[in-house]
Amino acid sequence: MKNVLGLRCIDCGKQVPAVAGTYTCPSCGKTGGIMDVEYDYKVINQLTSREQLAQSKDYSIFRYMPFLPIEPNSARPHLRVGWSPLYKPQGLGKSLGMSNLYVKDDGQNPTASLKDRASIIAVIKAVEEKAPTVAASSTGNAASSLAGSAAAMGIKSVIFVPSRAPQGKVAQLLIFGATVISVQGSYEDTFRLSAEAIERFGWYNRNAAINPYLVEGKKTVALEIAEQLNWEVPDWVILSVGDGCTIAGVWKGFKDLYNAGWIDRLPKIAGVQSTGCCPLVDAFVENRPWRPKEENTIADSIAVGVPRNPDKALNAVRESGGTMVGVSDEEILAAMRELGRTSGIFGEPAGVTGTAGLKVLVEKGVIGADEKVVSIVTGNGLKDVQNAIKAVGEPIKVEPSLKELLVKLEGKV
Amino acid sequence: MKNVLGLRCIDCGKQVPAVAGTYTCPSCGKTGGIMDVEYDYKVINQLTSREQLAQSKDYSIFRYMPFLPIEPNSARPHLRVGWSPLYKPQGLGKSLGMSNLYVKDDGQNPTASLKDRASIIAVIKAVEEKAPTVAASSTGNAASSLAGSAAAMGIKSVIFVPSRAPQGKVAQLLIFGATVISVQGSYEDTFRLSAEAIERFGWYNRNAAINPYLVEGKKTVALEIAEQLNWEVPDWVILSVGDGCTIAGVWKGFKDLYNAGWIDRLPKIAGVQSTGCCPLVDAFVENRPWRPKEENTIADSIAVGVPRNPDKALNAVRESGGTMVGVSDEEILAAMRELGRTSGIFGEPAGVTGTAGLKVLVEKGVIGADEKVVSIVTGNGLKDVQNAIKAVGEPIKVEPSLKELLVKLEGKV
Structure with missing residues (x-):
């Protein structure tokens, strides 16, 4: 990634190399969404320009490749993420x-949310780092987008959900072939167990807050x-x-x-x-x-x-x-x-x-x-x-009779 | 529409002018999805070409305007319909x-289905024909896409649903501001009442089967x-x-x-x-x-x-x-x-x-x-x-314990 200079801690200001898994500042020790990707804007401007973009036919987030922290030749899932109207x-x-x-x-x-923009980066980084499995704990959009991107990329996903997770959302994850683990406990229990398992198995961690690439x-x-x-x-x-x-x-x-x-x-x-x-x-x-x-x-x-x-x-x-x-x-x-x-x-x-x-x-x-x-x-x-x-309210209920309909619709259409 | 020659009956072969509301063949009298729009391909080829399209930045169905039976200057809803991946x-x-x-x-x-391609034409034709309201009887994708396109176009929609219609689908219609009429009867009752009401009120009829423009x-x-x-x-x-x-x-x-x-x-x-x-x-x-x-x-x-x-x-x-x-x-x-x-x-x-x-x-x-x-x-x-x-099946249920998780996951990840 010659466009990337490194990661900078937004708290202490220290810049460090962009090494896989740097989620905590090695200088000040602060963690939790603290590292920011820094780019070499000269390199970006050598690679692309507003005029070049105007000719691009890639209507997805990858039209902005020089602005992204991924290797130019990395494998990418086929899903069309981005360029929403x-x-x-x-x-x-x-x-x-x-x-x-x-x-x-x-x-x-x-998968019908903005989270796809982050999840597709997660699976690309996972494959760059040779991790065959991505994991997350969530019941929401992050989970479904991760499962969808992983399926398209041909890698495995493991999603931890609390037992109260709605059946529909769990079904969506299962449709995407995720291994879904329903933790019989609170969300806090779920998150903790996922963290332990991610460390134990070496899965790629899709957590937008600590992983600087997802932002x-x-x-x-x-x-x-x-x-x-x-x-x-x-x-x-x-x-x-x-x-x-x-x-x-x-x-x-x-x-x-x-x-x-x-x-x-x-x-x-x-x-x-x-x-x-x-x-x-x-x-x-x-x-x-x-x-x-x-x-x-x-x-x-x-x-x-x-x-x-x-x-x-x-x-x-x-x-x-x-x-x-x-x-x-x-x-x-x-x-x-x-x-x-x-x-x-x-x-x-x-x-x-x-x-x-x-x-x-x-x-x-x-x-x-x-x-x-x-x-x-x-x-x-x-x-x-x-x-x-x-x-929303209720629909207008009518018997199957035009006469009744005319009465009920008066002043409404 | 100088690109449109007229409507041709696919049964008797008669060509007639493309006049609003021609849903039945005026020659043989046959009805029900029988009229087909005929184009002047010379005119189409004067208006566009494969090479010109390659330069187009309109990534919606309207990149194909010369192939569509709508006036070039007709008002269009803002929704991005088409150019799906x-x-x-x-x-x-x-x-x-x-x-x-x-x-x-x-x-x-x-609105998450192919039907948007037809519904957006329906509302454009409705406005061309100065009909302030479009109507349909359906509980499915045709209804939600019609309600969505009508909302974006700023015209009214009236949707007839049978009383058994699922609450969720009715909610989607109401979100789009449709007047939703829940008919206390079968789908057949619903369809009949909608037909009577469409005729009585002069609403624009969004019925893909009889309206040749929607195809x-x-x-x-x-x-x-x-x-x-x-x-x-x-x-x-x-x-x-x-x-x-x-x-x-x-x-x-x-x-x-x-x-x-x-x-x-x-x-x-x-x-x-x-x-x-x-x-x-x-x-x-x-x-x-x-x-x-x-x-x-x-x-x-x-x-x-x-x-x-x-x-x-x-x-x-x-x-x-x-x-x-x-x-x-x-x-x-x-x-x-x-x-x-x-x-x-x-x-x-x-x-x-x-x-x-x-x-x-x-x-x-x-x-x-x-x-x-x-x-x-x-x-x-x-x-x-x-x-x-x-x-799909069921997720894997575990207590919040790494030990139990390791047992349950054996051979699965």
């Missing part, structure tokens, strides 16, 4: 009173936004926050483009959590270190009381001059309806939490009605139909 | 003993396959069949390309149904007219005992020198597992029925191991998680 939905703009609003629908990925996959969403907007950087990018890896990836993407000289300014980054579980919003608003919180929200993909990438997440917001805000579950359900009704976009609760926060920030005047804003929808609503049912 | 999954090829196998994953569409949307899947294979036509295209509109669309797409001189031969088309509901397979195999059948299969999207586009479907198979085959529900569930495990593709039962049939036809020697084959997956498995649960 960036829409300018007039109906939603009107509804929020905004003239320059874009929605990036990242539910349009092979690099996630950053491609920012590269795409910039290119899809013809390199005119938006004023704001807004999205939901759980562990903090995705928001960190978005910020890293824009910073890499800026440092490579491809864009001339940086956007502000807004992070949104549910008020039912918002340790990072509280830390930001009260300007203090984060503290664990209860996990009490329908937005399960971001119900993270102990975020595993808090430093990079808070950095992204602070460095960018952005903001954070909490929204209620009711506001999240309203955003699901609003996106669906006005734009034909069906997001899961955590997927639309950014849009719910956007509404609040526009109403408060923090985000101006004419500012150029990109709201990222991070996951597809088909992943969580139960909550869609909560978001 | 065409994979060459090595694992699946190996598993089926095939060297030249491609999978077109049409579950990668905005034109579906045909874009064939145009994409040809272009993605660099205009080298496959030996076979194989897919599932319900009403018969999609297989008719695939054949129409290849014929249009052939008639325009863009490809030099035509593929054979193979249609697959579940043996639990296979009126068209029976008609083909026994070489007789089709007869209604019971609807007894898990593949709900193709559980059509009275197909509404039988003539065009059987024509596609016969004219192309193709074939039809029935597969059991067990074979469909096995195909779900096989596609997931080997390729990271999660299809719904009806979506993978083509792949199940491919396995049978290869085993029988009807399709050769080295022939170039494209298997179309028509819908995403997230639409029907209940059947995914049927397809």
Whole structure:
């Protein structure tokens, strides 16, 4: 990887070689999402340019190969990850009173969430490092995307889930041929057992928070936004926050483009959590270190009381001059309806939490009605139909009679 | 539409002008998927070419505008429909003993099925014809795709569902802001009431079988396959069949390309149904007219005992020198597992029925191991998680103890 200079600790600033498995800073000893991939931007600019990209027919994250920490000739799964559509939905703009609003629908990925961007990097790195098996503990999008990418790559995946994991999500993992281990205990038990087993078996660890390469996959969403907007950087990018890896990836993407000289300014980054579980919003608003919180929200993909990438997440917001805000579950359900009704976009609760926060920030005047804003929808609503049912009302019930129908429809169509 | 010559009755051969609402042949009086859009291929070739397409950056069905029966300046919804990925999954090829196998994953569409290709045309035609409302009776992919496209277009949709429709599918329709009418009766009651209401209110009729324009949307899947294979036509295209509109669309797409001189031969088309509901397979195999059948299969999207586009479907198979085959529900569930495990593709039962049939036809020697084959997956498995649960087994249950895990995993990872 001649484009990669090394890994830098975001805490003590030390740069170390990009050696496999460097998840803890060898200098200061700090761990947990602390290492950042550093690039040689001169090399990147020798390998690619905005003009060359305009000729590229690779509409996936791999159009940005020189910005990725993988060997040029590494094997890659066939799945088409990335280049999700960036829409300018007039109906939603009107509804929020905004003239320059874009929605990036990242539910349009092979396993229907943004997490595919990280998981495909995980399996590529696993094969580079000759690990025949990747592992993770999760019931959510990280798990299904890892299992999907592993299947496409032809390697094994082992997924640890707590016994309470919904049957549907377990089925999706099994469809992808994962070895699924249902741990008869809490999520904490599950995570601990997975860590022990990963160490025991030497499986490749897909944990976006500690593995610095996965944030690099996630950053491609920012590269795409910039290119899809013809390199005119938006004023704001807004999205939901759980562990903090995705928001960190978005910020890293824009910073890499800026440092490579491809864009001339940086956007502000807004992070949104549910008020039912918002340790990072509280830390930001009260300007203090984060503290664990209860996990009490329908937005399960971001119900993270102990975020595993808090430093990079808070950095992204602070460095960018952005903001954070909490929204209620009711506001999240309203955003699901609003996106669906006005734009034909069906997001899961955590997927639309950014849009719910956007509404609040526009109403408060923090985000101006004419500012150029990109709201990222991070996951597809088909992943969580139960909550869609909560978001909507009942259909109109009629007997099979036109006469009755006419009465019931009066004023409605 | 200077590219459109008119509509031709596939039964009596009469050509008539392409006037809105021509769903019945004005000459012979036959109805039900009988009219076909005819193009002026000279005009198409003035407007576009293979070389021009290679420069196009519109990666949606609208890159093929000159092949579509819509006005060039008609308003279009923002949704990115089409240009779904065409994979060459090595694992699946190996598993089926095939060297030249491609999978077109049409579950990668905005509402997660191939039906988006037809529904987006429906809403464009509705607005061209100044109809403020589109309507359909369906609980499946046609309904959700119509509701999604209508929301993106900013027009109303009215969907009739039988009372037995699953809550999740109804929720998806309501999310897209559709007026959902739950008819307290059978599907037949529902269809009849919708027909009466469509006539009474003058809503635009989204019925792929009788509306000739919708097949034109579906045909874009064939145009994409040809272009993605660099205009080298496959030996076979194989897919599932319900009403018969999609297989008719695939054949129409290849014929249009052939008639325009863009490809030099035509593929054979193979249609697959579940043996639990296979009126068209029976008609083909026994070489007789089709007869209604019971609807007894898990593949709900193709559980059509009275197909509404039988003539065009059987024509596609016969004219192309193709074939039809029935597969059991067990074979469909096995195909779900096989596609997931080997390729990271999660299809719904009806979506993978083509792949199940491919396995049978290869085993029988009807399709050769080295022939170039494209298997179309028509819908995403997230639409029907209940059947995914049927397809897979149980996870491995362990107490949170590494010791127990080591015992249970022995020989498995």
